Ligand SMILES: Cc1ncc(COP(=O)(O)O)c(C=O)c1O
């Protein structure tokens with residue numbers, strides 16, 4: 242238990258804290274939260290709770306800011322943060338490219354006709370079916386992640402009669418200062434080819450030897466929710482070093498360098514995110530300088546922001562169901578969602594804040610634990626949240642910064658239906674992902690009274706079948 246829990250009475254923040262809330266979020270005079278010109282209480286009445294409310298104007302503005310900051314680079318929105326058909330369409334309309342990491346994400350892109358050339362396909366264990374789907378759609382770039390995959394992809398591309406553009410994913414040996422579950426630049430992890438161990442250079446040689454593969458560049462992603470540029474700088478330095486070595490060994494200058502995603506956002510007022518324009522300036526300067534020193538032509542840079550684009554655009558609206566006070570110990574405020582719509586608190590010990598969204602409440606707050614409705618005592622939405630003393634059942638609570646890795650990591654634990662995503666803009670709301678129903682949950686189950694139901698899903702082609 243935290244020392245502050247329920248012991249200190251605090252003032253409820255009067256205003257919405259900068260950086261945490263979507264750009265169009267406002268507090269009405271009657272204390273009601275408004276996003277995209279719409280009142281939280283009216284949104285809850287129309288669409289129910291819990292619900293993800295996504296500020297479309299903010300999403301588009303963030304895409305535009307990244308595009309402007311990285312003007313001569315390729316910006317790939319990382320769909321894993323949150324993807325649905327409408328968002329794929331917005332990304333396309335805003336002129337960004339799209340990073341997909343599964344056949345499912347690719348299917349979303351495909352379903353809206355996302356230009357194949359502007360897709361990049363990631364994954365440390367892409368299936369044969371996924372690789373075939375990517376080749377079939379003509380995905381612009383595939384990032385190869387293992388020796389087995391190089392062999393597999395080379396065979397599949399040859400079979401399809403295409404020469405597939407690829408990047409080699411390198412682990413540059415950089416420790417990002419973030420939770421170890423989301424740190425991916427260090428040697429000891431499952432992604433990519435080690436730089437220090439020589440695997441990266443060997444992977445490059447194998448790709449170059451495969452006539453059906455066309456090596457266009459290198460890729461590195463050091464982790465996620467990062468607040469300083471030192472790690473990116475070090476990764477850039479090492480990647481340019483590898484480019485120079487490849488030039489010396491193979492006489493070729495690779496034209497592309499993808500430095501991945503990972504820029505952090507503010508979840509509480511203690512977080513100080515970097516400005517995208519500053520990051521762009523620093524990264525391009527570092528790469529430019531390193532290339533000048535190495536005598537290399539500056540490669541075209543690519544970046545893959547996910548969280549930094551969608552994270553702050555979305556607020557989760559919950560309804561309070563119970564308030565349990567344990568005098569001198571803690572107050573639990575239970576809402577109608579939980580770890581099925583926000584796994585980040587229990588998985589990464591992530592910090593969040595929350596505020597009453599349907600009325601002002603008393604000016605003083607108890608620091609409470611905001612919990613969900615699941616059968617786990619670790620089902621916490623947010624620790625140490627100052628909610629008004631008079632918080633009660635029926636109140637709406639809003640959790641900001643819940644656009645990235647919330648809906649995309651949502652589950653049906655306890656057979657809870659996953660919340661909808663409601664896009665709001667200029668006073669209009671649109672359901673872009675509908676709420677699941679109990680019928681949705683039952684749809685996949687076989688009927689126990691009917692032995693012929695279901696026929697069973699079609700099996701994918703096994704990897705062994707291709708490489709043998
Ligand atoms: C390869 C790759 N690119 C991009 C991203 C997006 O990261 P973020 O949402 O932190 O920007 C990730 C996730 O960490 C990733 O693994």
Ligand SMILES: N[C@@H](CCCC[NH3+])C(=O)O
Nearest residue numbers: 321423465466585645646
């Ligand atoms: N899911 C993680 C980020 C991982 C990104 C994927 N490589 C998070 O919520 O912070």
